[in-house]
Amino acid sequence: MKTKGNDSGSSVNVEKKVAETIKRYKLLKKTDKVVVALSGGKDSTSVIYILKKMGYNVEGLMIDLYLGQWSEVHKVNMTKFCKENNIPLTIVDLKKELGQGICFIKAVLKKQKNLTGCTVCGIIKKWILNKWAKEMGADKIVTGHNLDDEAQNVLMNFLKGNILLGVNSGPSAGGKSVAGFAQRIKPLFFISENDIRAYAKKMKFEILYDKCPCSFETYRADTRDWLDNISDKEKLAIVENFQKEVLKLRKENVVELKTCKSCGEPSRSDTCNYCKVVCNI
Ligand code: SF4
Ligand SMILES: [Zn+2]
Structure with missing residues (x-):
C-alpha cells in the first residue's frame, strides 16, 4: 500500500472503526468481490484504501460526470491513486452512457420536470453503479457515505414528514435484495466527516477537498x-437512535425490491426512478 502517512495516533482510529462496523454488521466476506463507488473525494478514497489494506478484493468504479476541471482532476487523481495501490479502476463515461454530461441533463430536467438539486444526479449515479457493478460481477457495492450524510438523511426525512423514506438505511441496505444484484454497504456509516477528513489528510492522499x-x-x-452546530457525538446519537427505530419499522414495512419492467435494474416499484425521471427526456 502506498501512502505518505499513517493512521496511528489519531484521536479516532478510522481504520479500527471501519473494521468494527464490518464485523458487527457482517458487511463483507474475504471471498467477496467488492466494487467501491469512487468519487475522488476523501470518503470514497479513504474507504477503498482501508478495505484494500484489510485484504479485501476491491475494485474502483468511477463515473465521469463531465463537471469540467473538477471531474478531470478527480479522474487524474484516482487513476494515479489506484495504480499506486494496485487497485483495478473502471471509469464510466457519462456521455457514452447517456449521450450528455450531468449539467446538461440536470438543466433539461429542471426545465421539463422542475426537478432541482442533486436528486437527478443521485438517481443516475445509482442506476449506473448498479448496472456496472453487476457487469463487473460484484458481490457488494461500497459507498463512502459517512455519519454526517446519514444524520442529514434522518433529519431531512423527518422534516419532510416521512421517516419511512429511511426504512432501508443502515450500514447495509435493508429490504430483500433481488437475485443477481450486489448489496450496497456503507463501512463509514458511524464515522464523522471531520474524522474522515482528518484521516485523509493524515494519510496525505492526493485528492481534492473542494465541493x-x-x-x-x-x-x-x-x-x-x-x-x-452540533457535535459529532450528537450526530452519532441521531443516527444510532434512528437505527434502533429502523429495525421496528422494517418489520412493519417490508420493502421488497423488484426488477424494473423497463430496464431490469432493482426498484421499489414496477418502474425504477431512473426510468420514471430520466428516460423519455
Ligand atoms: S454534489 Fe450533487 S451534482 Fe455533484 S456529484 Fe454529488 S449528487 Fe451530483
Ligand atoms: Zn428502470
Whole structure:
C-alpha cells in the first residue's frame, strides 16, 4: 500500500472503526468481490484504501460526470491513486452512457420536470453503479457515505414528514435484495466527516477537498448547516437512535425490491426512478 502517512495516533482510529462496523454488521466476506463507488473525494478514497489494506478484493468504479476541471482532476487523481495501490479502476463515461454530461441533463430536467438539486444526479449515479457493478460481477457495492450524510438523511426525512423514506438505511441496505444484484454497504456509516477528513489528510492522499461545482441542493445544504452546530457525538446519537427505530419499522414495512419492467435494474416499484425521471427526456 502506498501512502505518505499513517493512521496511528489519531484521536479516532478510522481504520479500527471501519473494521468494527464490518464485523458487527457482517458487511463483507474475504471471498467477496467488492466494487467501491469512487468519487475522488476523501470518503470514497479513504474507504477503498482501508478495505484494500484489510485484504479485501476491491475494485474502483468511477463515473465521469463531465463537471469540467473538477471531474478531470478527480479522474487524474484516482487513476494515479489506484495504480499506486494496485487497485483495478473502471471509469464510466457519462456521455457514452447517456449521450450528455450531468449539467446538461440536470438543466433539461429542471426545465421539463422542475426537478432541482442533486436528486437527478443521485438517481443516475445509482442506476449506473448498479448496472456496472453487476457487469463487473460484484458481490457488494461500497459507498463512502459517512455519519454526517446519514444524520442529514434522518433529519431531512423527518422534516419532510416521512421517516419511512429511511426504512432501508443502515450500514447495509435493508429490504430483500433481488437475485443477481450486489448489496450496497456503507463501512463509514458511524464515522464523522471531520474524522474522515482528518484521516485523509493524515494519510496525505492526493485528492481534492473542494465541493462539487454542480451541488445546488439547498434543502440538504440547510440541513448540513444546521447540523454543523452540533457535535459529532450528537450526530452519532441521531443516527444510532434512528437505527434502533429502523429495525421496528422494517418489520412493519417490508420493502421488497423488484426488477424494473423497463430496464431490469432493482426498484421499489414496477418502474425504477431512473426510468420514471430520466428516460423519455
Ligand atoms: S454534489 Fe450533487 S451534482 Fe455533484 S456529484 Fe454529488 S449528487 Fe451530483
Ligand atoms: Zn428502470
